[in-house]
Amino acid sequence: MKMIIALAAAAMLLAGCSASGAKEEETLRISAAASLMDAIGELEPAFRESHPDTELVINYGSSTKLRAQIEQGAPFDLFLSASHADMEKAAEGGYIDTDTVVPFAENRLVLVSAHTVDGEVTDLLGSPEGNIAVGQPDSVPxxxxTKESLAAAGLWDGLDGHLVYGKDARQVLTYAESGNADLGIIYQSDAAISEDVEVVGELPASGTPIIYPAGIAEQAENPAAAEAFLELLTGDEGRQVIRDYGFALPEDGK
Incomplete structure (x- = not known):
């Protein structure tokens, strides 16, 4: 009996040593703007290949909603925002390491339709017919x-009663693609990946550049992996993917 107990104890000790010697899988949590879904998805395989022991968990949504989740305690390591204002608020709240914040992409607004539409953007929006899908003007970047651009052009108030609101950029795209809205105002990057809508034209410049900043969490659980993903995103491969998916690089507009 003593021999059996001794052997069992030795086996447990060896198992414990083996477990402690094994490399534990870590998790990298990214909160990313919905409009980045395809571009980030393109970069996922490269990151997984270089970090096979890191589980990649990505939460997509409206940047404003993601910031609210962050402020409410949702775990994250890296925030990829479609809004400089939301990144700034998160940083001011102490949730983002300000030294890590970097712009990595830019975008612009376009008017699209699932059908061929003739006419200038300002004419179509100045005398609207049918429904127009837009992002929620109070909570979605x-x-x-969109509201800022159209208000500056004197077109916003005339759209009352014609607007269909989406909870994020991808829902607005879906409304336009499905024909549930006759027109949609979306990001150029979303128009570039869609086979179901045609670009009617670009919206008037609003004066506020659509800049996408990235920032690592002040209390990141996996800062090394977050830094590695950010390096991938802002490196040569990431920059090419950004352009391939219809975004511009920050220096392209200079």
Whole structure:
């Protein structure tokens, strides 16, 4: 009996040593703007290949909603925002390491339709017919940018009663693609990946550049992996993917 107990104890000790010697899988949590879904998805395989022991968990949504989740305690290591304002608020709240914040992409607004539409953007929006899908103007960066652009051009108030609101950029795209809205105002990057909508034209410049900043969490659980993903995103491969998916690089507009 003593021999059996001794052997069992030795086996447990060896198992414990083996477990402690094994490399534990870590998790990298990214909160990313919905409009980045395809571009980030393109970069995922490269990151997984170079970090096979890191589980990649990505939460997509409106940047404003993601910031609210962050402020409410949702775990994250890296924030990829479609809104400089939301990144700034998160940083001011102490959730982002300000030394890590870097712009990595830019975008612009376009009017699209699932059908061929003739006419100038300002004419179509100045005398609207049918429904127009836009982002929520009070809580979604796409909607905020849209309202600012159209208000500056004197077109916003005339759209009352014609607007269909989406909770994020991808829902607005879906409304336009499905024909549930006759027109849609979306990011150029979303128009570039869609086979179901045609670009009617670009919206008037609003004066506020649509800049996408990235920032690592002040209390990141996996800062090394977050830094590695950010290096991938802002390196040669990431920059090419950004352009391939219809975004511009910050220096392209200079």
């Amino acid at each position: 796409l909607g905020i940018y």
